[in-house]
Amino acid sequence: GAVVSQHPSWVICKSGTSVKIECRSLDFQATTMFWYRQFPKQSLMLMATSNEGSKATYEQGVEKDKFLINHASLTLSTLTVTSAHPEDSSFYICSGRTDARETQYFGPGTRLLVL
Amino acid sequence: AQSVTQLDSQVPVFEEAPVELRCNYSSSVSVYLFWYVQYPNQGLQLLLKYLSGSTLVKGINGFEAEFNKSQTSFHLRKPSVHISDTAEYFCAVSFTNAGKSTFGDGTTLTVKP
Numbered sequence: 014g015a016v017v018s019q020h021p022s023w024v025i026c027k028s029g030t031s032v033k034i035e036c037r038s039l040d041f042q043a044t045t046m047f048w049y050r051q052f053p054k055q056s057l058m059l060m061a062t063s064n065e066g067s068k069a070t071y072e073q074g075v076e077k078d079k080f081l082i083n084h085a086s087l088t089l090s091t092l093t094v095t096s097a098h099p100e101d102s103s104f105y106i107c108s109g110r111t112d113a114r115e116t117q118y119f120g121p122g123t124r125l126l127v128l
Numbered sequence: 129a130q131s132v133t134q135l136d137s138q139v140p141v142f143e144e145a146p147v148e149l150r151c152n153y154s155s156s157v158s159v160y161l162f163w164y165v166q167y168p169n170q171g172l173q174l175l176l177k178y179l180s181g182s183t184l185v186k187g188i189n190g191f192e193a194e195f196n197k198s199q200t201s202f203h204l205r206k207p208s209v210h211i212s213d214t215a216e217y218f219c220a221v222s223f224t225n226a227g228k229s230t231f232g233d234g235t236t237l238t239v240k241p
Contacts, residue, residue, distance in 0.1 A: 017171075047228065056218065056233045057172075106171050116162065117220075117229060119171040 015041045017109050019120035026097055026127055033093045034123045036107030042087035043109025047117060048080075051104045063090055097127045130155045132221045134232035142240050143211055149204040149235045151219030160222040161202040162229070163193055167215050175217075178202065189213070214239045 016039040026032050036046060045064050049057040061077075063069040063084035071077045079101075081093040090109075094101055104124050108117040135150040153159060160179050164172040176187025183195040193204045202219060219232040 019171075054234075054236075057231045059228055059230075062228050104169075108172075116174050116177055119164070119173070121171040122169070124169070 015039075015109070015116075015118040017043075017107065017118045017120040019105075019107055019123050021123060022121060023124040024126070026125070028098050028127055029096055031093055031095045032097055032125060033091055034105055034107075034125075036090045036092070036109070036120050038088045038109040038118070041109070041111060041118070043090075043118075044087060044112065045110045046084055046090040047108045047110070048082060048090070048092050049106045049108070051106060051122075053104075057106060060092075094125065097125070099127045101125065102127045130157075130221070130223055130230065132219055132230050132232040134217075134219050134235050136235050137233065138236045138238070140238045140240060141209055144208050146207050147205065147209050147213075147237065149217050149219075149237065151202045151204065151232055153200050153202065153219075153221045155200070155221065155223055157223055161193075161195060162220040162222070163187065163191070163202070163204050164218045164220060165189075165215050166218065166234075172218065175204070209237070209239045211239050211241060213237060 018037045020035045048060045051057050060075045061069040061071045065087050069082035084090040106122045108119045110117045131154045133152045141147045162177045163175040166172050176185045178185045178195045186192045191206050217235045220229045222229040
């Protein structure tokens with residue numbers, strides 16, 4: 014089956030620093046990648062949708078300047094949390110998909126803790 | 129408005145008992161339907177999906193779901209659960225007029241010995 018990896022799996026950083034999370038589709042080309050945020054015992058909240066080579070489409074209420082998304086190739090998307098603050102601490106999950114009829118394949122998630 | 133509702137936030141059940149996790153959606157367009165399972169501190173794993181064709185869909189780990197268009201439901205079922213089925217289950221809907229999916233709030237399935 015299709016595999017999506019995320020790196021790092023967890024990260025602790027100081028408030029004010031920036032953190033980059035990588036999402037890679039290992040055995041398929043993800044024309045679309047999604048970034049989600051999940052708070053404890055809650056559902057996934059879609060942050061943005063990115064298509065390879067295009068600017069990401071952000072959901073309402075998500076700050077595009079704070080959560081920078083780059084989808085430079087069909088197998089890699091990155092999420093950079095700029096000037097992270099404690100309220101940005103969360104579980105970030107990415108997924109990749111080939112087209113709208115296909116399943117989203119999820120990465121294992123990255124747990125971010127901002128001190 | 130398009131939405132997904134998982135009717136039960138928590139479902140406790142004894143081992144080897146049957147279980148049904150309920151999911152309803154609201155949409156004015158055709159949909160694709162998915163069930164995912166999430167184990168603690170992990171990403172989501174696809175259990176099954178409905179794109180078209182037969183309304184009864186069989187997935188992994190003995191789960192199945194039935195798409196009911198008239199009731200706009202996609203309930204997940206398993207005839208006999210195991211302790212290892214304890215996890216969070218998410219119903220998701222992908223609307224054909226949009227590229228993104230919407231997830232339900234999740235149902236915590238707890239299987240007791």
